[in-house]
Amino acid sequence: KQEVTQIPAALSVPEGENLVLNCSFTDSAIYNLQWFRQDPGKGLTSLLLIQSSQREQTSGRLNASLDKSSGRSTLYIAASQPGDSATYLCANQGGDDKIIFGKGTRLHILP
């Protein structure tokens, strides 16, 4: 059974700092790994999708990496801004098309 863990559960950093969010999973037989952003009271916004054959994806200040062999993914946010404050969720899609989520990291960027 696939389990997804996100560390840390919460993080506060001053504006301008670079930061890393971690995601680990137990079953490496995945199709892809996807990072989402969730603002309070809102749905999920897809940030980056990494296919199982890829090592990383980049979008603006965001970079996500995937290491299937170790069951890990990281989301790197460069030059953080107050607008980046949100909950970040990682999820992987397995061969059965199930999409399993971690509990998320609550990020607060201090102005």
Add this chain to the structure above:
Amino acid sequence: EAGVAQSPRYKIIEKRQSVAFWCNPISGHATLYWYQQILGQGPKLLIQFQNNGVVDDSQLPKDRFSAERLKGVDSTLKIQPAKLEDSAVYLCASTRSSGTEAFFGQGTRLTVV
């Protein structure tokens, strides 16, 4: 391309009442998912459809929850009777095919009092 549509956005009901949520996935998306997200937790998969067939409903409390996806397009999720612990956000998502990007609706926030 229109996104995943869900309604209603908010619903408040008393315990033991029934409630239904509606989801219209992105056109052409074969797989549809319903998730339950309790405050402070990650989304938990309730049921997964491939076209109009159920692929996985192992975590759906079938004594009170039901879902259908007639004609393989939109879907409804029903709770009857509701319990206090059903208070959560119910999210619908869809993917075009295996291994492709998942898109989520805005969710329905259910409060059971």
